[in-house]
Amino acid sequence: MTAGELTQDPASVSSEPAQSSSPVGRVAHVQHAAAKAHGNPEVLLGPLSSRALLRLDEALRLADASTGLTFSVYIGELREPVREDAEEMLFRLADPQHSVLVAVSPNQRVLEIVTGSVASTRILDRDCKLAALSMSAAFAGGDLGGGLVAGLAQLAEHAGRP
Amino acid sequence: MNQDFVRLILILIGIAIGTFLVISLFVFIGGSKNPKRYRPGRPFHFTPVWFLSAPEQQSRAGLTAPVHSTGRELQASSARPGRAARPAETGGASDRW
Numbered sequence: 330m331t332a333g334e335l336t337q338d339p340a341s342v343s344s345e346p347a348q349s350s351s352p353v354g355r356v357a358h359v360q361h362a363a364a365k366a367h368g369n370p371e372v373l374l375g376p377l378s379s380r381a382l383l384r385l386d387e388a389l390r391l392a393d394a395s396t397g398l399t400f401s402v403y404i405g406e407l408r409e410p411v412r413e414d415a416e417e418m419l420f421r422l423a424d425p426q427h428s429v430l431v432a433v434s435p436n437q438r439v440l441e442i443v444t445g446s447v448a449s450t451r452i453l454d455r456d457c458k459l460a461a462l463s464m465s466a467a468f469a470g471g472d473l474g475g476g477l478v479a480g481l482a483q484l485a486e487h488a489g490r491p
Numbered sequence: 492m493n494q495d496f497v498r499l500i501l502i503l504i505g506i507a508i509g510t511f512l513v514i515s516l517f518v519f520i521g522g523s524k525n526p527k528r529y530r531p532g533r534p535f536h537f538t539p540v541w542f543l544s545a546p547e548q549q550s551r552a553g554l555t556a557p558v559h560s561t562g563r564e565l566q567a568s569s570a571r572p573g574r575a576a577r578p579a580e581t582g583g584a585s586d587r588w
Contacts, residue, residue: 374537374538375537375538375540376537376540377540385542386544389542400544401541401542401543402543403539403540403541403542404540404541404542405537405538405539406539412585416581418541435529435537436534438587439585439586440585440587441583441584441585442583442584442585444582444583446581446582448582449582449583453582454582454584457582457584458584460584461584461585461586465587465588469588471530472529473529
């Protein structure tokens with residue numbers, strides 16, 4: 330497989346348009362982050378530019394590698410109550426106790442950072458609040474990608490090494 | 492003399508209109524390059540995405556295909572999965588802008 334080639338699970342591919350309220354749906358997997366903007370229509374329809382995707386990719390990998398935790402970023406609508414919705418998303422992950430979810434809803438102007446039970450002992454709530462303030466300041470200026478990257482870096486720094 | 496004056500006025504007006512058109516063209520081209528820029532308070536249409544950098548972590552979430560990956564690729568899911576159990580306490584923070 331060459332870089333940038335798109336691979337998809339046949340069972341998960343659907344012709345229906347993507348909707349936030351739909352159940353488990355299409356998943357696109359791109360071999361390399363640099364090729365996302367060229368080969369992955371799912372990401373193209375997303376809220377981030379290709380440059381922001383590259384930066385977010387790097388930030389996620391660095392955060393995961395340096396902390397041993399699993400960082401995840403969701404950008405989309407959140408159902409009310411948004412906090413519970415974000416928590417439910419966290420528990421969809423394989424190891425929620427060691428996971429951190431950053432959920433952003435640009436249209437609702439809501440940001441939720443959810444840490445699992447183990448992750449919350451390494452990233453305290455006040456650290457999350459500081460990161461959230463930094464991120465929301467960037468979001469208010471229209472910089473979704475920059476805010477996410479800065480927030481992930483802050484969270485990873487507070488988490489420290491495993 | 493009078494004809495020269497009219498010609499000069501026309502030239503100046505033509506330069507002004509030409510400059511306006513060129514600048515307008517640049518603005519239009521520049522704006523159409525990045526149509527999905529987020530502006531707070533304005534409707535922002537996009538496909539919801541969920542990113543993880545550890546594909547092997549997604550197996551339980553039903554987020555990913557059987558991945559033969561190195562675990563270093565960014566994953567994107569266009570659709571949100573359903574609800575899940577909440578077995579433990581969580582921490583974190585919330586904010587609005």
